[in-house]
Amino acid sequence: MxxxxxxxxxxxxxxxxxxxxxxxxxxxxxxxxxxxxxxxxxxxxxxxxxxxxxxxxxxxxxxxxxxxxxxxxxxxxxxxxxxxxxxxxxxxxxxxxxxxxxxxxxxxxxxxxxxxxxxxxxxxxxxxxxxxxxxxKLPGDSLFNMNYWGMPSEERKEITEKFVIALKWVYDQGIEPVDCGLRNILWDRETKKCTIIDFELWREAEEMFSDEKKELQRWGLESQPAAKNHWEAWNQMFR
Known part of the structure; x- marks a missing residue:
């Protein structure tokens, strides 16, 4: 190549x-x-x-x-x-x-x-x-590119609220995303729309996620305690 x-x-x-x-x-x-x-x-x-x-x-x-x-x-x-x-x-x-x-x-x-x-x-x-x-093609840019953790707390709160709605809809379709991260979440400031992309890795969703905070941590939308080792870090994201 x-x-x-x-x-x-x-x-x-x-x-x-x-x-x-x-x-x-x-x-x-x-x-x-x-x-x-x-x-x-x-x-x-x-x-x-x-x-x-x-x-x-x-x-x-x-x-x-x-x-x-x-x-x-x-x-x-x-x-x-x-x-x-x-x-x-x-x-x-x-x-x-x-x-x-x-x-x-x-x-x-x-x-x-x-x-x-x-x-x-x-x-x-x-x-x-x-x-x-x-x-x-969806509107907006990825939260990784937009420096999510540098945004005002009010905007981050609005994003997480819209994200949870979008993610619950995805679960309702029987899909649980596996590749979770800020790069796979789009936010459009003009329309206030939050969407999820990249579904090369997913598994059948047997039930709706029960711990919203943990799910937000999994996607990098809320802070979480530092992982003790590489395996724990991987498991936090990919479960």
Missing amino acids: GDSPPIVPNYIDNIVPFPNGTSYELLKPLATYRSCHDGVPAEARIVLTCRQTQGNSSAENEYVMKIKIQIRGGEQRPSNSPEAGPSTTTAHELKALQKFHDARTESTPALVDFKTAVQPANGPLPGGYITFLVMS
Whole structure:
């Protein structure tokens, strides 16, 4: 992949056509091209905004596209055989986003479109997959980028109240997020809307969470006692 991979790999066109006749133009990167730590087989990803090439191209028609590319595996994921895709994490996210689409979500992204393609000869693993997942674009920025703990206490209180409402809705859909953190919570100051993103890792929610304070701590929205060791820190977040 090289030491300094391009913002968008040169084997991916700027206009991405889909089997249903819709095409999307790639716009602004939201996450840089990098290897993924989770999922099988090994893959890299990049996340960008995009818009349909037909019709009005205003910001209201923007979406988010997550592109994943199979790469050669290492010790943890040794398979170097080209596969059709998608990866386990992409399949998991597809299932969640379809649920949210069917429920007409306002608290999470929803599935818009999806396709798989075969890597060309100049890809990192020729013959391996490239997947293109299009989802709705939510307003605001992540609380990590917005320096949540530097915000006024009144705003943080408002965020936590709105977040709990959004999270309860997610649980009502039978989904318990696993990858919890400020980077996966969006806040829009203009609309006062709080939403949750990134559902590559989740499990079936058997019941609603009972300890609201502990759940807020798990997501980094409230302070908690320092963990005694690495395992305890991991368990606080991922349970």
